Amino acid sequence: MESFGTRLHRAVSERGPLCVGIDPHPGLLARWGLTDDVQGLDRFTRTVVDALGDRVAVVKPQSAFFERFGSRGVAILESTIRQLRDAGSLVLLDVKRGDIGSTVSAYASAYLDPSSPLYVDAVTASPYLGVGSLAPMFELAAEHGGGVFVLALTSNPEGAAVQRARTADGRTVAQTVIDEISQLNRGATPLGSFGLVVGATIGDTGHDLSGVGGPLLAPGLGAQGAGAADLRTVFGSSLAAVLPSYSREVLSAGPDAAALRAAADRVLADCRSVLAAR
């Protein structure tokens, strides 16, 4: 079984370093001329998958926008995951799960067990019940070639108060998360399967990402105000591992498929110009 890190490394080499999020906001549905209901959701996601599934390395459905329609929304999420896999992109499900270990086991089964209807290549996870509480996700991911992206330094302004608080040994909370994920990736080549989420909006925070050994998902680009040039400031010498992530910036170009593809190509070119200079 190939590891997620190996699969991601290959996908990025073939398709370029880009993750596009599927975030069907009510405002985007309206802008696309769609109704704010399951039919609109279905049409929106099918359009994104048809336009981008065969060319973007990673697609990141945001679970919240499917869950808000209940079981019928989740059914659309399940079929979106299948369609993306058929189209050849890796699926990173943005669920930001975190809980005590015994419950995390159930989340791991939901997303990282190949027999689950919501089985994906990777998920986002929250470490604020302790990185160790996420161990069942790490274990199942390792067993089945999956990945986990753990929040470290999020793109929203509220995150800093928690993430940059100092622990008893003087490190920030974020640095302890970074260090624990780095340990999990030790020895993995060409890329570890355990990633971190580091927002492109946060500026130079002085955190040491050099030893992570896994992918660094960078949301906050486009709609939240960061641009590709900010990646250099935030990631410095760790640019090689960065996976830039855009949702609204690309999605707002729809519903025309050619316009969606052009938007994805444009942001990829922007990011490449920064990442190539690493």
Ligand SMILES: O=C(O)c1cc(=O)[nH]c(=O)n1[C@@H]1O[C@H](COP(=O)(O)O)[C@@H](O)[C@H]1O
């Ligand atoms: O885990 C994430 O993807 C994430 C982490 C973070 O720090 N900030 C952040 O914006 N995100 C997600 O990335 C997406 C950003 O969407 P846009 O601002 O439209 O590009 C949303 O689905 C957020 O939930």
